Amino acid sequence: MEHAREQRVKRTQRDYSFAFKMMVVHEVEKVQITYKQAQAKYGIQGRSTVLVWLRKHGQQDWTSNMPTSSKRQLTPQQRIRQLEKQLAAEKLKTEFIQDVIYHIDKECGTDLGKKYTEHVSKIGKAKED
Known part of the structure; x- marks a missing residue:
C-alpha cells in the first residue's frame, strides 16, 4: 500500500484563496507591481493566472485594453x-x-x-x- 502512494504523481496546480487573489489584484491595480512581478513574487505558476484574476476581480475595465478588430x-x-x-x-x-x-x-x-x-x-x- 505504501509503495502505491510513493508512485503517485504530485499535482502541480495550486489552489489560491479568494483573499490571496484579491490581495494580488489590489497590489497590481495600485501599480505597486506589474502582473509578471506579482507572479514571480508570490510564486504563481500559470502565465495568465494573475491576468484572469484581474479580469474577474479587478476594478479596471479590461475590455478597452483588449485588441479589437475595429482598431485595424x-x-x-x-x-x-x-x-x-x-x-x-x-x-x-x-x-x-x-x-x-x-x-x-x-x-x-x-x-x-x-x-x-x-x-x-x-x-x-x-x-x-
Whole structure:
C-alpha cells in the first residue's frame, strides 16, 4: 500500500484563496507591481493566472485594453457590413422593447407605449441639436 502512494504523481496546480487573489489584484491595480512581478513574487505558476484574476476581480475595465478588430483599418465594404450588422441589432432591440411595452400596456392597462415614444423622440431631438 505504501509503495502505491510513493508512485503517485504530485499535482502541480495550486489552489489560491479568494483573499490571496484579491490581495494580488489590489497590489497590481495600485501599480505597486506589474502582473509578471506579482507572479514571480508570490510564486504563481500559470502565465495568465494573475491576468484572469484581474479580469474577474479587478476594478479596471479590461475590455478597452483588449485588441479589437475595429482598431485595424477596415475597407469601406467591411465598414458598411459592420454598420449594417449594428443597425440590424439595434432594430431587433427596438422591436423587442416595443413588443414588451405593448404586452405590458395590454396586460396592465397602462399607456407606457405613448410615454416611451415621447421620451425617445425627446432624446432624438436632443442629439440632433
